[in-house]
Amino acid sequence: MYIYNSGMYLKSLYANNFRNFRMLELELQPGKNLILGDNGVGKTNLLEIVYFLSTFGSFRTGENVDLLKFGEPFFIISGVYGDTKVKVRYSDKKEIFINGLKEVRLRDSFGTIPVVALTSNDLEIVDGSPSCRRRFINMGISLYNRTYIDTLSWYNRALRQRNSLLNHAKMGKVIKGIEIWEEQLSHYALPIIKARVDYIDKLIKHTVPVFNTLAGQKLELSYKKGGNYRNLKEQLKKMRNKEIERGYTLYGPHRDEIIFKIDGHGAKVSASFGIKKALTVSLRIAQARILNEVRKEEPIIILDEIIGELDRDRIDLLSGLLDEYEQVLIATTREDVQGSGDFNVYRIEDKDGTPVIRKGLKEIHSI
Amino acid sequence: MRLTEALQFFPGIGKKSAERIAFYILSNPQDGKKIAESVEEVLSKIKFCNICGNITVEDPCSICSSHERNRTTICVVEKPMDVFAIERAGIYDGLYHVLGGLISPLDNRGPDEIRIEPLILRAKKEDLNEIIIATNPTTEGEATALYLQESLKEFNIKISRIAQGIPVGTDLDFADDITLLRAMEGRREFKD
Ligand SMILES: Nc1ncnc2c1ncn2[C@@H]1O[C@H](COP(=O)(O)OP(=O)(O)OP(=O)(O)O)[C@@H](O)[C@H]1O
Ligand SMILES: [Mg+2]
Ligand SMILES: [Zn+2]
Numbered sequence: 008m009y010i011y012n013s014g015m016y017l018k019s020l021y022a023n024n025f026r027n028f029r030m031l032e033l034e035l036q037p038g039k040n041l042i043l044g045d046n047g048v049g050k051t052n053l054l055e056i057v058y059f060l061s062t063f064g065s066f067r068t069g070e071n072v073d074l075l076k077f078g079e080p081f082f083i084i085s086g087v088y089g090d091t092k093v094k095v096r097y098s099d100k101k102e103i104f105i106n107g108l109k110e111v112r113l114r115d116s117f118g119t120i121p122v123v124a125l126t127s128n129d130l131e132i133v134d135g136s137p138s139c140r141r142r143f144i145n146m147g148i149s150l151y152n153r154t155y156i157d158t159l160s161w162y163n164r165a166l167r168q169r170n171s172l173l174n175h176a177k178m179g180k181v182i183k184g185i186e187i188w189e190e191q192l193s194h195y196a197l198p199i200i201k202a203r204v205d206y207i208d209k210l211i212k213h214t215v216p217v218f219n220t221l222a223g224q225k226l227e228l229s230y231k232k233g234g235n236y237r238n239l240k241e242q243l244k245k246m247r248n249k250e251i252e253r254g255y256t257l258y259g260p261h262r263d264e265i266i267f268k269i270d271g272h273g274a275k276v277s278a279s280f281g282i283k284k285a286l287t288v289s290l291r292i293a294q295a296r297i298l299n300e301v302r303k304e305e306p307i308i309i310l311d312e313i314i315g316e317l318d319r320d321r322i323d324l325l326s327g328l329l330d331e332y333e334q335v336l337i338a339t340t341r342e343d344v345q346g347s348g349d350f351n352v353y354r355i356e357d358k359d360g361t362p363v364i365r366k367g368l369k370e371i372h373s374i
Numbered sequence: 375m376r377l378t379e380a381l382q383f384f385p386g387i388g389k390k391s392a393e394r395i396a397f398y399i400l401s402n403p404q405d406g407k408k409i410a411e412s413v414e415e416v417l418s419k420i421k422f423c424n425i426c427g428n429i430t431v432e433d434p435c436s437i438c439s440s441h442e443r444n445r446t447t448i449c450v451v452e453k454p455m456d457v458f459a460i461e462r463a464g465i466y467d468g469l470y471h472v473l474g475g476l477i478s479p480l481d482n483r484g485p486d487e488i489r490i491e492p493l494i495l496r497a498k499k500e501d502l503n504e505i506i507i508a509t510n511p512t513t514e515g516e517a518t519a520l521y522l523q524e525s526l527k528e529f530n531i532k533i534s535r536i537a538q539g540i541p542v543g544t545d546l547d548f549a550d551d552i553t554l555l556r557a558m559e560g561r562r563e564f565k566d
Contacts, residue, residue: 099388161512164512165513167480168514168517183486187477187517187520187524190517190520191520
């Protein structure tokens with residue numbers, strides 16, 4: 008048994024009209040929680056609530072309307088983390104309340120509940136386009152550095168402005184003042200790059216050993232910079248004509264890339280499916296460890312399946328790795344995961360289109 | 375209904391409020407007429423000041439024609455609301471220049487589409503000590519400030535930028551008086 012004394016875990020969850028939940032009221036325990044249930048009962052939906060309370064977005068969809076229970080005009084979700092209550096109300100727009108007080112700006116409460124999610128979408132970190140890897144890095148940094156969120160959005164805004172000018176020029180219009188956008192881009196790029204260099208250093212430190220434990224292979228992770236960061240402004244100026252031809256900006260942090268090599272070979276093209284899984288799991292565990300290192304707070308870990316997709320030995324290994332966290336929520340269809348450690352077991356069943364949750368034998372939620 | 379759509383142009387008015395107001399106007403036609411008349415009266419009298427670009431009834435406006443004010447300093451803002459916010463705070467006694475927008479290629483607004491040229495003319499003609507650039511600290515506000523700084527540096531005038539006391543992403547007209555005061559006091563001179 009483990010002793011949890013910080014109290015920094017999700018104590019309860021509430022949802023109204025979120026996905027297939029009409030009304031959910033659920034008490035949660037610290038430690039490892041297993042959410043068992045057949046396909047399509049609402050396991051992922053439950054984890055989605057937790058993730059949304061942390062990042063005000065979903066790991067499955069970019070559209071908040073998708074989260075409304077079919078035909079309903081609003082949803083309300085809330086969770087109590089330690090002594091903090093985070094509540095989100097959505098209809099047309101999102102409203103966020105921290106301990107009952109409405110937040111004016113979303114980014115001020117981003118990550119109030121620190122959550123790291125392992126989902127099957129994570130495979131895109133290895134297989135997807137470079138933007139998927141940048142998104143992974145951005146999310147990791149944003150969870151502890153809110154200034155980074157601002158800088159990134161200013162950078163992107165300046166980028167769109169410059170691209171729009173490049174496009175005007177491409178169509179033969181006379182453009183004026185492109186220098187100011189180049190100045191802005193190189194100005195905002197600086198703190199972005201600095202945060203990324205720092206983050207990737209930490210990521211290497213934490214991912215490599217975890218990956219070695221899970222896969223027994225050697226991982227190399229490197230940061231390929233998207234521009235000449237010793238003088239980005241000069242580079243943008245020099246390349247302006249080439250960029251006008253293309254109609255967009257070719258250099259800068261929006262072109263950064265992360266490269267994974269396993270035993271010397273590019274992971275995207277050479278690694279097996281299982282090894283790619285092990286890599287994404289290692290990256291997420293590393294993300295959680297970094298969060299703990301800088302925020303001095305254990306994030307809540309959520310796993311959507313993942314664990315059930317690994318082989319027996321790796322399930323035990325991963326289950327062991329998860330012991331260090333204050334609270335872990337695992338959704339799976341596989342009963343046998345229970346054998347890999349101490350779990351609080353919750354069961355979700357579908358009763359006439361409504362999910363019903365039981366802890367042990369007790370029915371704790373039914374509407 | 376066209377009325378509710380029109381009402382939604384107003385800042386802070388969403389669909390529901392627009393419907394409520396429209397319903398009120400329909401059920402109280404007298405009040406509705408009064409509003410329509412005062413809007414029309416205001417619109418027929420109001421014009422832009424030829425010097426500073428602020429909205430005014432008299433041209434030039436009362437600030438531009440005042441001799442009580444410090445006529446060697448110009449504070450450059452994006453829109454008339456910003457002049458109103460700074461005046462209300464009572465922390466500044468110089469002149470103003472309203473740009474009427476910020477540079478934003480995405481909105482097809484280049485330097486020539488806002489009142490930068492008139493500002494350069496003023497810098498040439500008027501006897502100025504200082505130009506304070508008080509555009510909002512957004513990407514466009516900063517970019518416009520950079521452009522102004524470049525365009526004004528040939529004159530022998532101190533160019534300064536208000537400090538970042540204003541929370542990011544907030545409009546000047548929402549900033550409270552204390553924050554504005556701090557921003558004005560903490561302005562820094564542009565240096566290359
Ligand atoms: N917006 C919505 N409103 C109502 N029901 C929804 C909504 N979106 C999804 N659902 C329902 O939720 C169920 C899927 O839930 P979820 O994805 O959480 O299942 P799961 O338990 O994770 O299943 P699996 O084991 O296959 O991953 C489906 O029955 C689907 O119809
Ligand atoms: Mg699922
Ligand atoms: Zn005037």
